[in-house]
Amino acid sequence: MSMMAQIEQAMAQPFSRADAASAPPRLLAAMRHAVFPGGARIRPQLCLAVARACGNDAPELSQAAAVSIELMHCASLVHDDMPCFDDADTRRGLPTVHKQFGEPLALLAGDALIVMAFQTLAQAGVSHPQRLAALLLGLCEGTGAPDGIVAGQAWECEPRVHLGQYQRAKTGALFVTATCAGAQSAGADPAPWRRLGDCLGEAYQVADDIRDVMGADQLGKPTGQDAQHGRPSTAADLGLQGAVAYFRDLMASAVASVPTCPSRAALQQLVLMESERLLPQSACDQIERQQAALRRKAVA
Protein backbone atom coordinates (compact mmCIF):
# COMPACT_ATOMS: atom_id res chain seq x y z
CA MET A 1 0.00 0.00 0.00
CA SER A 2 1.29 3.50 -0.81
CA MET A 3 2.00 5.84 2.08
CA MET A 4 -0.88 8.11 1.05
CA ALA A 5 -3.34 5.20 0.91
CA GLN A 6 -2.14 4.04 4.33
CA ILE A 7 -2.66 7.54 5.74
CA GLU A 8 -6.20 7.85 4.33
CA GLN A 9 -7.13 4.45 5.75
CA ALA A 10 -5.63 5.37 9.12
CA MET A 11 -7.41 8.74 9.19
CA ALA A 12 -10.76 6.96 8.88
CA GLN A 13 -10.24 4.75 11.94
CA PRO A 14 -10.92 7.26 14.74
CA PHE A 15 -14.15 8.25 12.96
CA SER A 16 -15.48 4.72 12.95
CA ARG A 17 -14.87 4.65 16.72
CA ALA A 18 -16.51 8.07 17.31
CA ASP A 19 -19.51 7.26 15.15
CA ALA A 20 -21.54 5.59 17.92
CA ALA A 21 -25.32 5.66 17.94
CA SER A 22 -25.13 8.14 20.82
CA ALA A 23 -23.12 10.74 18.84
CA PRO A 24 -24.82 13.89 17.52
CA PRO A 25 -24.86 13.16 13.75
CA ARG A 26 -24.24 16.72 12.53
CA LEU A 27 -21.16 17.08 14.75
CA LEU A 28 -19.69 13.92 13.25
CA ALA A 29 -20.55 15.12 9.73
CA ALA A 30 -18.83 18.46 10.40
CA MET A 31 -15.75 16.67 11.74
CA ARG A 32 -15.58 14.44 8.64
CA HIS A 33 -16.02 17.47 6.39
CA ALA A 34 -12.97 19.02 8.05
CA VAL A 35 -10.81 15.95 7.47
CA PHE A 36 -12.01 14.39 4.17
CA PRO A 37 -11.07 14.80 1.42
CA GLY A 38 -7.66 15.74 2.75
CA GLY A 39 -4.98 18.03 1.43
CA ALA A 40 -1.42 16.92 0.82
CA ARG A 41 -1.23 15.18 4.23
CA ILE A 42 2.37 16.39 4.33
CA ARG A 43 2.67 16.30 8.14
CA PRO A 44 1.64 12.63 8.53
CA GLN A 45 3.80 11.70 5.49
CA LEU A 46 6.75 13.36 7.14
CA CYS A 47 6.07 11.64 10.45
CA LEU A 48 5.86 8.20 8.82
CA ALA A 49 8.92 8.79 6.65
CA VAL A 50 11.00 9.67 9.72
CA ALA A 51 9.59 6.68 11.62
CA ARG A 52 10.71 4.41 8.74
CA ALA A 53 14.13 6.04 8.73
CA CYS A 54 14.35 5.17 12.44
CA GLY A 55 13.36 1.52 12.07
CA ASN A 56 9.60 1.89 12.71
CA ASP A 57 9.47 -0.98 15.22
CA ALA A 58 5.97 0.05 16.42
CA PRO A 59 4.08 0.85 13.20
CA GLU A 60 0.69 1.19 14.93
CA LEU A 61 2.20 3.87 17.16
CA SER A 62 3.84 5.89 14.35
CA GLN A 63 0.60 5.64 12.40
CA ALA A 64 -1.39 6.95 15.38
CA ALA A 65 1.11 9.79 15.83
CA ALA A 66 0.79 10.69 12.15
CA VAL A 67 -3.01 10.68 12.35
CA SER A 68 -3.08 12.72 15.56
CA ILE A 69 -0.89 15.43 14.00
CA GLU A 70 -3.08 15.64 10.89
CA LEU A 71 -6.27 15.79 13.01
CA MET A 72 -4.74 18.69 14.93
CA HIS A 73 -3.86 20.43 11.67
CA CYS A 74 -7.43 19.97 10.38
CA ALA A 75 -8.85 21.32 13.67
CA SER A 76 -6.70 24.44 13.35
CA LEU A 77 -7.90 25.02 9.78
CA VAL A 78 -11.55 24.85 10.88
CA HIS A 79 -11.03 27.44 13.61
CA ASP A 80 -8.74 29.68 11.52
CA ASP A 81 -11.34 29.77 8.71
CA MET A 82 -14.08 31.06 11.05
CA PRO A 83 -15.53 34.56 10.67
CA CYS A 84 -13.57 35.99 13.61
CA PHE A 85 -10.32 35.09 11.79
CA ASP A 86 -10.06 34.55 8.03
CA ASP A 87 -13.81 34.42 7.37
CA ALA A 88 -13.00 32.05 4.51
CA ASP A 89 -15.78 30.68 2.32
CA THR A 90 -13.83 27.82 0.78
CA ARG A 91 -11.09 25.38 1.73
CA ARG A 92 -9.66 22.74 -0.59
CA GLY A 93 -12.28 23.89 -3.13
CA LEU A 94 -15.25 23.07 -0.86
CA PRO A 95 -17.27 25.24 1.53
CA THR A 96 -15.50 25.74 4.86
CA VAL A 97 -17.01 23.93 7.85
CA HIS A 98 -18.78 26.99 9.23
CA LYS A 99 -20.21 27.77 5.77
CA GLN A 100 -21.55 24.24 5.46
CA PHE A 101 -22.62 23.54 9.07
CA GLY A 102 -22.79 26.93 10.77
CA GLU A 103 -20.47 28.56 13.29
CA PRO A 104 -21.56 26.61 16.39
CA LEU A 105 -20.76 23.24 14.81
CA ALA A 106 -17.50 24.56 13.31
CA LEU A 107 -16.38 25.65 16.77
CA LEU A 108 -17.33 22.29 18.29
CA ALA A 109 -15.95 20.21 15.41
CA GLY A 110 -12.56 21.87 15.92
CA ASP A 111 -12.69 21.15 19.65
CA ALA A 112 -13.73 17.54 19.08
CA LEU A 113 -10.95 17.02 16.53
CA ILE A 114 -8.37 18.24 19.06
CA VAL A 115 -9.69 15.71 21.58
CA MET A 116 -9.76 13.00 18.87
CA ALA A 117 -6.09 13.67 18.15
CA PHE A 118 -5.12 12.96 21.75
CA GLN A 119 -7.47 9.99 21.92
CA THR A 120 -5.88 8.40 18.84
CA LEU A 121 -2.44 8.73 20.38
CA ALA A 122 -3.60 7.46 23.79
CA GLN A 123 -5.27 4.40 22.30
CA ALA A 124 -2.11 3.34 20.47
CA GLY A 125 -0.08 4.25 23.55
CA VAL A 126 -1.81 1.60 25.68
CA SER A 127 0.62 -0.95 24.20
CA HIS A 128 3.61 1.43 24.33
CA PRO A 129 3.37 3.16 27.70
CA GLN A 130 7.07 4.05 27.79
CA ARG A 131 6.79 6.12 24.60
CA LEU A 132 3.37 7.67 25.17
CA ALA A 133 4.19 10.61 27.46
CA ALA A 134 6.97 11.96 25.21
CA LEU A 135 4.75 11.71 22.13
CA LEU A 136 1.96 13.52 23.94
CA LEU A 137 4.25 16.26 25.16
CA GLY A 138 5.53 16.74 21.62
CA LEU A 139 1.99 17.07 20.32
CA CYS A 140 1.17 19.60 23.06
CA GLU A 141 4.34 21.56 22.34
CA GLY A 142 3.42 21.80 18.67
CA THR A 143 -0.14 22.94 19.32
CA GLY A 144 -0.60 24.89 22.57
CA ALA A 145 1.02 27.78 24.46
CA PRO A 146 3.72 29.09 24.50
CA ASP A 147 5.04 28.06 21.04
CA GLY A 148 2.52 25.84 19.24
CA ILE A 149 0.17 26.57 16.34
CA VAL A 150 -2.56 28.04 18.58
CA ALA A 151 -0.01 30.49 20.00
CA GLY A 152 1.13 31.23 16.44
CA GLN A 153 -2.39 32.13 15.43
CA ALA A 154 -2.73 34.23 18.60
CA TRP A 155 0.21 36.40 17.52
CA GLU A 156 -2.23 37.86 14.98
CA CYS A 157 -4.04 39.43 17.97
CA GLU A 158 -0.95 41.14 19.39
CA PRO A 159 -0.04 44.76 18.67
CA ARG A 160 3.60 43.83 17.95
CA VAL A 161 4.81 40.63 16.28
CA HIS A 162 8.19 39.17 15.47
CA LEU A 163 7.74 37.61 12.01
CA GLY A 164 10.04 34.63 12.61
CA GLN A 165 8.50 33.82 16.00
CA TYR A 166 5.02 34.08 14.47
CA GLN A 167 5.83 31.76 11.57
CA ARG A 168 7.78 29.26 13.65
CA ALA A 169 4.79 28.89 15.97
CA LYS A 170 1.98 29.21 13.43
CA THR A 171 3.27 26.56 11.02
CA GLY A 172 6.73 25.36 12.00
CA ALA A 173 5.76 23.98 15.39
CA LEU A 174 3.56 21.18 14.03
CA PHE A 175 6.17 20.23 11.42
CA VAL A 176 8.70 19.84 14.24
CA THR A 177 6.15 17.70 16.09
CA ALA A 178 5.79 15.58 12.94
CA THR A 179 9.48 14.83 12.44
CA CYS A 180 10.13 14.34 16.17
CA ALA A 181 7.07 12.10 16.63
CA GLY A 182 8.29 9.91 13.79
CA ALA A 183 11.52 9.32 15.68
CA GLN A 184 9.90 9.02 19.11
CA SER A 185 7.30 6.49 17.99
CA ALA A 186 10.20 4.31 16.80
CA GLY A 187 12.00 4.70 20.13
CA ALA A 188 14.69 6.97 18.61
CA ASP A 189 16.10 10.30 19.80
CA PRO A 190 14.04 13.10 18.23
CA ALA A 191 16.76 15.79 18.52
CA PRO A 192 18.50 15.14 15.14
CA TRP A 193 15.13 15.48 13.39
CA ARG A 194 14.08 18.88 14.75
CA ARG A 195 15.88 20.93 12.13
CA LEU A 196 14.13 19.18 9.25
CA GLY A 197 10.74 20.04 10.74
CA ASP A 198 11.86 23.58 11.51
CA CYS A 199 13.09 24.35 7.98
CA LEU A 200 10.14 22.69 6.25
CA GLY A 201 7.63 24.43 8.50
CA GLU A 202 9.09 27.87 7.86
CA ALA A 203 9.40 27.15 4.12
CA TYR A 204 5.77 26.10 4.07
CA GLN A 205 4.70 29.40 5.64
CA VAL A 206 6.90 31.43 3.27
CA ALA A 207 5.41 29.60 0.26
CA ASP A 208 1.94 30.34 1.63
CA ASP A 209 2.80 34.05 1.88
CA ILE A 210 4.16 34.07 -1.68
CA ARG A 211 1.09 32.31 -3.12
CA ASP A 212 -1.15 34.72 -1.23
CA VAL A 213 0.50 37.66 -3.02
CA MET A 214 0.74 35.94 -6.41
CA GLY A 215 -3.02 35.41 -6.34
CA ALA A 216 -2.74 32.02 -8.02
CA ASP A 217 -3.48 29.54 -5.28
CA GLN A 218 -4.16 25.99 -6.36
CA LEU A 219 -5.15 24.82 -2.88
CA GLY A 220 -8.69 26.17 -3.06
CA LYS A 221 -8.02 29.02 -0.64
CA PRO A 222 -8.81 32.68 -1.33
CA THR A 223 -5.75 34.90 -1.98
CA GLY A 224 -4.77 38.45 -0.97
CA GLN A 225 -5.81 37.63 2.59
CA ASP A 226 -2.57 38.59 4.37
CA ALA A 227 -2.72 42.23 3.26
CA GLN A 228 -6.49 42.35 3.81
CA HIS A 229 -6.14 41.09 7.40
CA GLY A 230 -2.92 43.04 8.08
CA ARG A 231 -1.07 39.80 8.83
CA PRO A 232 2.72 39.56 9.00
CA SER A 233 4.08 38.14 5.72
CA THR A 234 7.52 37.27 4.39
CA ALA A 235 6.48 38.49 0.94
CA ALA A 236 5.60 41.90 2.39
CA ASP A 237 8.79 41.94 4.47
CA LEU A 238 11.39 40.80 1.91
CA GLY A 239 9.61 41.52 -1.34
CA LEU A 240 8.50 38.75 -3.69
CA GLN A 241 11.96 37.94 -5.03
CA GLY A 242 13.53 38.03 -1.58
CA ALA A 243 10.84 35.68 -0.31
CA VAL A 244 11.49 33.24 -3.17
CA ALA A 245 15.22 33.25 -2.44
CA TYR A 246 14.50 32.67 1.24
CA PHE A 247 12.18 29.78 0.38
CA ARG A 248 14.92 28.15 -1.70
CA ASP A 249 17.45 28.56 1.12
CA LEU A 250 15.07 26.96 3.60
CA MET A 251 14.42 24.00 1.32
CA ALA A 252 18.15 23.50 0.73
CA SER A 253 18.67 23.53 4.52
CA ALA A 254 15.84 21.03 4.95
CA VAL A 255 17.43 18.65 2.42
CA ALA A 256 20.85 19.02 4.04
CA SER A 257 19.49 18.48 7.55
CA VAL A 258 18.27 14.91 6.97
CA PRO A 259 20.44 12.81 9.30
CA THR A 260 22.48 9.92 7.96
CA CYS A 261 20.22 6.87 7.80
CA PRO A 262 19.49 4.07 5.30
CA SER A 263 16.55 5.98 3.76
CA ARG A 264 18.28 9.38 3.62
CA ALA A 265 17.97 9.66 -0.18
CA ALA A 266 14.26 8.77 -0.14
CA LEU A 267 13.57 11.35 2.56
CA GLN A 268 15.47 14.02 0.68
CA GLN A 269 13.44 13.13 -2.42
CA LEU A 270 10.21 13.62 -0.40
CA VAL A 271 11.43 17.07 0.67
CA LEU A 272 12.26 18.05 -2.92
CA MET A 273 8.86 16.84 -4.16
CA GLU A 274 7.18 18.85 -1.43
CA SER A 275 9.22 21.90 -2.43
CA GLU A 276 8.00 21.57 -6.02
CA ARG A 277 4.39 21.12 -4.86
CA LEU A 278 4.56 24.16 -2.56
CA LEU A 279 6.18 26.49 -5.07
CA PRO A 280 6.90 25.02 -8.50
CA GLN A 281 10.26 25.86 -10.04
CA SER A 282 8.39 27.37 -13.01
CA ALA A 283 6.59 29.82 -10.67
CA CYS A 284 9.89 30.81 -9.03
CA ASP A 285 11.46 31.44 -12.47
CA GLN A 286 8.44 33.48 -13.52
CA ILE A 287 8.66 35.64 -10.39
CA GLU A 288 12.36 36.24 -10.99
CA ARG A 289 11.76 37.21 -14.63
CA GLN A 290 8.97 39.60 -13.63
CA GLN A 291 11.07 41.21 -10.91
CA ALA A 292 14.03 41.61 -13.28
CA ALA A 293 11.75 43.28 -15.85
CA LEU A 294 10.45 45.63 -13.15
CA ARG A 295 14.01 46.54 -12.19
CA ARG A 296 14.94 47.21 -15.85
CA LYS A 297 11.85 49.42 -16.19
CA ALA A 298 12.79 51.36 -13.05
CA VAL A 299 16.34 51.95 -14.33
CA ALA A 300 15.08 53.05 -17.78
Next chain:
Amino acid sequence: MSMMAQIEQAMAQPFSRADAASAPPRLLAAMRHAVFPGGARIRPQLCLAVARACGNDAPELSQAAAVSIELMHCASLVHDDMPCFDDADTRRGLPTVHKQFGEPLALLAGDALIVMAFQTLAQAGVSHPQRLAALLLGLCEGTGAPDGIVAGQAWECEPRVHLGQYQRAKTGALFVTATCAGAQSAGADPAPWRRLGDCLGEAYQVADDIRDVMGADQLGKPTGQDAQHGRPSTAADLGLQGAVAYFRDLMASAVASVPTCPSRAALQQLVLMESERLLPQSACDQIERQQAALRRKAVA
Protein backbone atom coordinates in the same frame (compact mmCIF):
# COMPACT_ATOMS: atom_id res chain seq x y z
CA MET B 1 -3.56 22.88 53.31
CA SER B 2 -7.29 22.71 52.52
CA MET B 3 -8.36 20.88 49.39
CA MET B 4 -9.50 24.15 47.79
CA ALA B 5 -6.17 25.85 48.51
CA GLN B 6 -4.34 22.84 47.08
CA ILE B 7 -6.46 23.00 43.92
CA GLU B 8 -5.85 26.73 43.39
CA GLN B 9 -2.11 26.27 43.83
CA ALA B 10 -2.13 23.31 41.42
CA MET B 11 -4.18 25.22 38.82
CA ALA B 12 -1.50 27.92 38.73
CA GLN B 13 1.34 25.51 37.87
CA PRO B 14 0.64 24.91 34.15
CA PHE B 15 0.40 28.69 33.66
CA SER B 16 3.84 29.31 35.06
CA ARG B 17 5.15 26.73 32.55
CA ALA B 18 3.22 28.25 29.61
CA ASP B 19 4.25 31.80 30.46
CA ALA B 20 7.52 31.73 28.51
CA ALA B 21 8.99 34.86 26.95
CA SER B 22 7.98 33.48 23.55
CA ALA B 23 4.27 33.27 24.40
CA PRO B 24 1.80 35.83 22.99
CA PRO B 25 0.94 37.82 26.16
CA ARG B 26 -2.74 38.45 25.37
CA LEU B 27 -3.39 34.74 24.75
CA LEU B 28 -1.96 33.91 28.16
CA ALA B 29 -4.00 36.70 29.77
CA ALA B 30 -7.17 35.37 28.13
CA MET B 31 -6.40 31.85 29.36
CA ARG B 32 -5.85 33.09 32.90
CA HIS B 33 -9.07 35.09 32.75
CA ALA B 34 -10.91 31.88 31.87
CA VAL B 35 -9.48 29.98 34.84
CA PHE B 36 -9.02 32.54 37.65
CA PRO B 37 -10.81 33.32 39.84
CA GLY B 38 -12.40 29.90 39.69
CA GLY B 39 -15.90 28.74 40.46
CA ALA B 40 -16.65 25.96 42.93
CA ARG B 41 -13.94 23.71 41.42
CA ILE B 42 -16.32 20.83 42.12
CA ARG B 43 -14.86 18.49 39.47
CA PRO B 44 -11.28 18.63 40.78
CA GLN B 45 -12.56 18.37 44.36
CA LEU B 46 -14.46 15.26 43.41
CA CYS B 47 -11.46 13.78 41.63
CA LEU B 48 -9.17 14.36 44.62
CA ALA B 49 -11.76 13.10 47.12
CA VAL B 50 -12.10 9.82 45.20
CA ALA B 51 -8.30 9.54 44.86
CA ARG B 52 -8.01 9.86 48.65
CA ALA B 53 -10.72 7.26 49.13
CA CYS B 54 -8.62 4.93 46.94
CA GLY B 55 -5.35 5.46 48.84
CA ASN B 56 -3.91 8.28 46.66
CA ASP B 57 -0.50 6.63 46.32
CA ALA B 58 0.53 9.03 43.49
CA PRO B 59 -0.66 12.44 44.70
CA GLU B 60 1.09 14.36 41.89
CA LEU B 61 -0.84 12.26 39.37
CA SER B 62 -4.26 12.71 41.00
CA GLN B 63 -3.55 16.42 41.30
CA ALA B 64 -2.66 16.63 37.59
CA ALA B 65 -5.82 14.71 36.71
CA ALA B 66 -7.90 17.10 38.81
CA VAL B 67 -6.30 20.14 37.17
CA SER B 68 -6.69 18.73 33.66
CA ILE B 69 -10.41 18.16 34.20
CA GLU B 70 -10.95 21.69 35.52
CA LEU B 71 -8.96 23.19 32.61
CA MET B 72 -11.20 21.28 30.22
CA HIS B 73 -14.28 22.57 32.04
CA CYS B 74 -12.99 26.16 31.82
CA ALA B 75 -12.26 25.73 28.10
CA SER B 76 -15.82 24.56 27.50
CA LEU B 77 -17.22 27.59 29.34
CA VAL B 78 -15.18 29.99 27.18
CA HIS B 79 -16.46 28.45 23.96
CA ASP B 80 -20.04 27.99 25.19
CA ASP B 81 -20.20 31.67 26.18
CA MET B 82 -19.24 32.85 22.69
CA PRO B 83 -21.70 34.75 20.48
CA CYS B 84 -22.52 31.73 18.29
CA PHE B 85 -23.80 29.91 21.42
CA ASP B 86 -24.93 31.67 24.60
CA ASP B 87 -23.57 35.11 23.68
CA ALA B 88 -23.07 35.67 27.40
CA ASP B 89 -21.69 38.96 28.68
CA THR B 90 -20.71 37.78 32.13
CA ARG B 91 -19.42 34.65 33.84
CA ARG B 92 -18.74 34.38 37.57
CA GLY B 93 -19.62 38.07 37.81
CA LEU B 94 -16.88 39.19 35.38
CA PRO B 95 -16.90 39.86 31.63
CA THR B 96 -16.72 36.65 29.60
CA VAL B 97 -13.44 36.01 27.78
CA HIS B 98 -14.71 37.18 24.39
CA LYS B 99 -16.15 40.35 25.96
CA GLN B 100 -12.81 41.12 27.58
CA PHE B 101 -10.39 39.95 24.87
CA GLY B 102 -12.47 39.65 21.68
CA GLU B 103 -13.74 36.58 19.84
CA PRO B 104 -10.45 35.52 18.18
CA LEU B 105 -8.62 35.24 21.49
CA ALA B 106 -11.60 33.55 23.18
CA LEU B 107 -11.59 30.90 20.47
CA LEU B 108 -7.83 30.37 20.79
CA ALA B 109 -7.80 30.50 24.60
CA GLY B 110 -10.33 27.66 24.66
CA ASP B 111 -8.21 25.63 22.24
CA ALA B 112 -5.03 26.31 24.21
CA LEU B 113 -6.72 25.31 27.49
CA ILE B 114 -7.76 21.98 25.97
CA VAL B 115 -4.15 21.35 24.97
CA MET B 116 -2.95 22.51 28.40
CA ALA B 117 -5.25 19.96 30.03
CA PHE B 118 -3.63 17.09 28.13
CA GLN B 119 -0.17 18.53 28.70
CA THR B 120 -0.72 18.67 32.46
CA LEU B 121 -1.74 15.03 32.51
CA ALA B 122 1.12 13.95 30.22
CA GLN B 123 3.73 15.73 32.33
CA ALA B 124 2.62 13.96 35.50
CA GLY B 125 2.27 10.73 33.53
CA VAL B 126 5.99 10.64 32.71
CA SER B 127 6.57 9.08 36.16
CA HIS B 128 3.45 6.86 35.93
CA PRO B 129 3.46 5.47 32.41
CA GLN B 130 1.28 2.49 33.31
CA ARG B 131 -1.58 4.73 34.45
CA LEU B 132 -1.29 7.46 31.84
CA ALA B 133 -3.15 5.96 28.86
CA ALA B 134 -6.25 5.06 30.90
CA LEU B 135 -6.39 8.55 32.43
CA LEU B 136 -6.05 10.13 28.99
CA LEU B 137 -8.74 7.94 27.50
CA GLY B 138 -11.05 8.87 30.39
CA LEU B 139 -10.43 12.56 29.76
CA CYS B 140 -11.12 12.10 26.03
CA GLU B 141 -14.29 10.13 26.76
CA GLY B 142 -15.56 12.93 28.98
CA THR B 143 -14.83 15.68 26.47
CA GLY B 144 -14.98 14.56 22.82
CA ALA B 145 -17.27 12.63 20.50
CA PRO B 146 -19.42 10.56 20.81
CA ASP B 147 -20.45 11.19 24.46
CA GLY B 148 -18.32 13.94 26.00
CA ILE B 149 -19.14 17.56 26.83
CA VAL B 150 -18.39 18.81 23.30
CA ALA B 151 -20.86 16.26 21.92
CA GLY B 152 -23.32 17.36 24.60
CA GLN B 153 -23.06 20.96 23.46
CA ALA B 154 -23.42 19.80 19.84
CA TRP B 155 -26.81 18.27 20.62
CA GLU B 156 -28.06 21.87 20.74
CA CYS B 157 -27.43 21.96 16.98
CA GLU B 158 -29.53 18.87 16.21
CA PRO B 159 -33.16 19.05 15.13
CA ARG B 160 -34.16 16.30 17.60
CA VAL B 161 -32.63 15.75 21.04
CA HIS B 162 -33.10 13.17 23.78
CA LEU B 163 -32.99 15.20 27.00
CA GLY B 164 -31.23 12.55 29.09
CA GLN B 165 -28.60 11.87 26.43
CA TYR B 166 -28.00 15.62 26.04
CA GLN B 167 -27.57 16.19 29.76
CA ARG B 168 -25.46 13.11 30.36
CA ALA B 169 -23.04 14.27 27.67
CA LYS B 170 -23.18 18.03 28.26
CA THR B 171 -22.46 17.87 31.98
CA GLY B 172 -22.46 14.31 33.28
CA ALA B 173 -19.59 13.08 31.14
CA LEU B 174 -16.94 15.24 32.79
CA PHE B 175 -18.23 14.37 36.28
CA VAL B 176 -17.79 10.70 35.39
CA THR B 177 -14.27 11.50 34.19
CA ALA B 178 -13.63 13.22 37.54
CA THR B 179 -14.67 10.32 39.76
CA CYS B 180 -13.05 7.69 37.53
CA ALA B 181 -9.79 9.66 37.20
CA GLY B 182 -9.61 9.90 40.98
CA ALA B 183 -9.65 6.11 41.18
CA GLN B 184 -7.39 5.55 38.15
CA SER B 185 -4.72 7.95 39.33
CA ALA B 186 -4.53 5.91 42.55
CA GLY B 187 -4.26 2.66 40.58
CA ALA B 188 -7.81 1.57 41.54
CA ASP B 189 -10.65 0.21 39.39
CA PRO B 190 -12.77 3.16 38.23
CA ALA B 191 -15.95 1.13 37.62
CA PRO B 192 -17.45 1.43 41.14
CA TRP B 193 -17.08 5.23 40.93
CA ARG B 194 -18.93 5.82 37.65
CA ARG B 195 -22.38 6.04 39.19
CA LEU B 196 -21.38 8.81 41.60
CA GLY B 197 -20.15 10.93 38.69
CA ASP B 198 -23.21 10.08 36.63
CA CYS B 199 -25.74 11.08 39.31
CA LEU B 200 -23.87 14.24 40.32
CA GLY B 201 -23.44 15.35 36.73
CA GLU B 202 -27.09 14.96 35.90
CA ALA B 203 -28.10 16.64 39.18
CA TYR B 204 -25.81 19.53 38.35
CA GLN B 205 -27.48 20.03 34.98
CA VAL B 206 -30.98 19.79 36.50
CA ALA B 207 -30.05 22.38 39.14
CA ASP B 208 -28.75 24.63 36.36
CA ASP B 209 -32.05 24.30 34.49
CA ILE B 210 -34.02 25.11 37.65
CA ARG B 211 -31.91 28.17 38.47
CA ASP B 212 -32.25 29.36 34.88
CA VAL B 213 -36.06 29.37 35.25
CA MET B 214 -36.08 30.77 38.80
CA GLY B 215 -34.12 33.80 37.57
CA ALA B 216 -32.08 33.99 40.76
CA ASP B 217 -28.67 32.78 39.80
CA GLN B 218 -25.88 33.44 42.25
CA LEU B 219 -23.13 32.19 39.92
CA GLY B 220 -22.93 35.44 37.96
CA LYS B 221 -24.58 33.97 34.86
CA PRO B 222 -27.58 35.49 33.05
CA THR B 223 -30.87 33.61 33.53
CA GLY B 224 -33.79 32.77 31.25
CA GLN B 225 -31.31 31.57 28.65
CA ASP B 226 -32.70 28.06 28.07
CA ALA B 227 -36.08 29.28 26.87
CA GLN B 228 -34.45 32.12 24.90
CA HIS B 229 -32.13 29.72 23.05
CA GLY B 230 -34.77 26.96 22.77
CA ARG B 231 -32.54 24.56 24.70
CA PRO B 232 -33.79 21.30 26.18
CA SER B 233 -34.44 21.74 29.91
CA THR B 234 -35.62 19.49 32.72
CA ALA B 235 -37.57 22.38 34.22
CA ALA B 236 -39.45 22.82 30.94
CA ASP B 237 -39.94 19.06 30.61
CA LEU B 238 -41.04 18.12 34.14
CA GLY B 239 -42.22 21.46 35.48
CA LEU B 240 -40.42 23.25 38.30
CA GLN B 241 -41.67 21.01 41.10
CA GLY B 242 -41.00 17.85 39.09
CA ALA B 243 -37.48 19.06 38.39
CA VAL B 244 -36.86 19.73 42.10
CA ALA B 245 -38.07 16.25 43.01
CA TYR B 246 -35.85 14.76 40.31
CA PHE B 247 -32.86 16.74 41.60
CA ARG B 248 -33.43 15.37 45.11
CA ASP B 249 -33.67 11.81 43.80
CA LEU B 250 -30.41 12.19 41.90
CA MET B 251 -28.61 13.57 44.94
CA ALA B 252 -29.92 10.72 47.12
CA SER B 253 -28.65 8.24 44.51
CA ALA B 254 -25.28 9.99 44.45
CA VAL B 255 -24.95 9.72 48.23
CA ALA B 256 -26.00 6.06 48.18
CA SER B 257 -23.61 5.22 45.33
CA VAL B 258 -20.40 6.03 47.23
CA PRO B 259 -18.60 2.67 47.50
CA THR B 260 -17.55 1.30 50.88
CA CYS B 261 -14.19 2.84 51.78
CA PRO B 262 -12.59 4.42 54.85
CA SER B 263 -13.60 7.96 53.79
CA ARG B 264 -17.16 7.08 52.72
CA ALA B 265 -18.77 9.43 55.26
CA ALA B 266 -16.54 12.36 54.25
CA LEU B 267 -17.33 11.84 50.58
CA GLN B 268 -21.04 11.65 51.28
CA GLN B 269 -20.70 14.88 53.22
CA LEU B 270 -19.03 16.54 50.21
CA VAL B 271 -21.94 15.43 48.02
CA LEU B 272 -24.49 16.83 50.48
CA MET B 273 -22.67 20.13 50.72
CA GLU B 274 -22.55 20.34 46.94
CA SER B 275 -26.28 19.62 46.82
CA GLU B 276 -26.94 22.51 49.17
CA ARG B 277 -24.68 24.81 47.15
CA LEU B 278 -26.34 23.87 43.87
CA LEU B 279 -29.89 24.21 45.07
CA PRO B 280 -30.32 25.28 48.72
CA GLN B 281 -32.95 23.43 50.71
CA SER B 282 -34.62 26.80 51.34
CA ALA B 283 -35.02 27.38 47.59
CA CYS B 284 -36.51 23.89 47.13
CA ASP B 285 -39.01 24.56 49.94
CA GLN B 286 -39.91 27.91 48.42
CA ILE B 287 -40.54 26.34 45.01
CA GLU B 288 -42.75 23.69 46.57
CA ARG B 289 -44.76 26.29 48.51
CA GLN B 290 -45.23 28.42 45.35
CA GLN B 291 -46.29 25.44 43.28
CA ALA B 292 -48.75 24.29 45.97
CA ALA B 293 -50.24 27.81 46.06
CA LEU B 294 -50.57 27.78 42.26
CA ARG B 295 -52.38 24.43 42.45
CA ARG B 296 -54.77 25.74 45.14
CA LYS B 297 -55.48 28.81 42.98
CA ALA B 298 -56.16 26.62 39.94
CA VAL B 299 -58.58 24.43 41.95
CA ALA B 300 -60.36 27.50 43.44
